[in-house]
Amino acid sequence: MATVNKDYSVEEKLVSVLRLQKMDSRLDEIQVLKGELPMEVKDLEDEIEGLNTRLSHVEDEIRGIQDFISNKKNQIKESEALIKKYEKQQDNVKNNREFEAITKELEMQSLEIKLAEKHIRDANDEVKDKSRSLESAKRTIAEKEANLKHKKGELEKIIGETEKEEKAFRKQSDEARAKVEPRLLAAYEKIRKNYRNGLAVATVVRDSCGGCFNAIPPQRQAEIRQRKKIIICEHCGRVLVDNDLEATVTI
Numbered sequence: 477m478a479t480v481n482k483d484y485s486v487e488e489k490l491v492s493v494l495r496l497q498k499m500d501s502r503l504d505e506i507q508v509l510k511g512e513l514p515m516e517v518k519d520l521e522d523e524i525e526g527l528n529t530r531l532s533h534v535e536d537e538i539r540g541i542q543d544f545i546s547n548k549k550n551q552i553k554e555s556e557a558l559i560k561k562y563e564k565q566q567d568n569v570k571n572n573r574e575f576e577a578i579t580k581e582l583e584m585q586s587l588e589i590k591l592a593e594k595h596i597r598d599a600n601d602e603v604k605d606k607s608r609s610l611e612s613a614k615r616t617i618a619e620k621e622a623n624l625k626h627k628k629g630e631l632e633k634i635i636g637e638t639e640k641e642e643k644a645f646r647k648q649s650d651e652a653r654a655k656v657e658p659r660l661l662a663a664y665e666k667i668r669k670n671y672r673n674g675l676a677v678a679t680v681v682r683d684s685c686g687g688c689f690n691a692i693p694p695q696r697q698a699e700i701r702q703r704k705k706i707i708i709c710e711h712c713g714r715v716l717v718d719n720d721l722e723a724t725v726t727i
């Protein structure tokens with residue numbers, strides 16, 4: 477940062493902070509023009525990312541259930557093979573006990589098959605549910621993506637229109653900032669942050685502070701016009717300048 481000449485007169489200090497205020501106000505105007513768009517774009521991008529993550533989780537879950545279903549189908553095939561084997565054995569049994577043992581095995585395998593079939597039915601229902609939520613998530617993502625595209629387009633248009641201006645004002649604001657006395661600059665930055673309109677330097681408007689609209693006594697107005705010391709609004713803390721000075725600082 478450039479060193480500030482300590483011998484600047486009060487008037488020069490006021491001019492430099494006023495010039496800075498004007499540059500910053502123009503930059504603020506550009507931000508107002510962009511409005512909530514940068515935030516909305518960021519929010520939408522985050523939302524879409526979150527939805528895509530959820531989507532791939534659901535897809536993983538569906539794959540998991542489908543694996544489960546094919547395992548159960550294999551189990552059924554194995555049981556059917558066993559049943560065929562046992563039925564053949566039953567034709568060649570030597571005694572009742574052997575026959576009963578095989579019958580038990582046969583019953584068990586057909587129970588296994590029934591159980592696996594039930595598991596498959598339940599799993600298929602689950603796949604259907606998950607597929608439905610997958611489709612609705614996909615539709616939501618598509619809607620949000622269209623919205624994002626629209627908002628991005630709007631933002632890019634504004635950026636395109638204001639980029640050159642913003643760059644120029646940014647440069648001039650930096651230059652003006654370097655010329656403001658450090659203590660005054662610190663006060664300026666602090667006041668600017670406190671007010672939504674970013675106004676830290678105000679003019680006298682109809683005998684009142686142009687920032688907070690509280691009345692300024694005639695004696696104080698005279699002091700402001702004299703530019704012998706920096707006058708701060710006792711209500712809002714803004715630096716006060718007279719209208720003539722305001723008119724001389726053009727950007």
Ligand SMILES: [Zn+2]
Pocket residue numbers: 685686687688689690709710711712713714
């Ligand atoms: Zn005020």
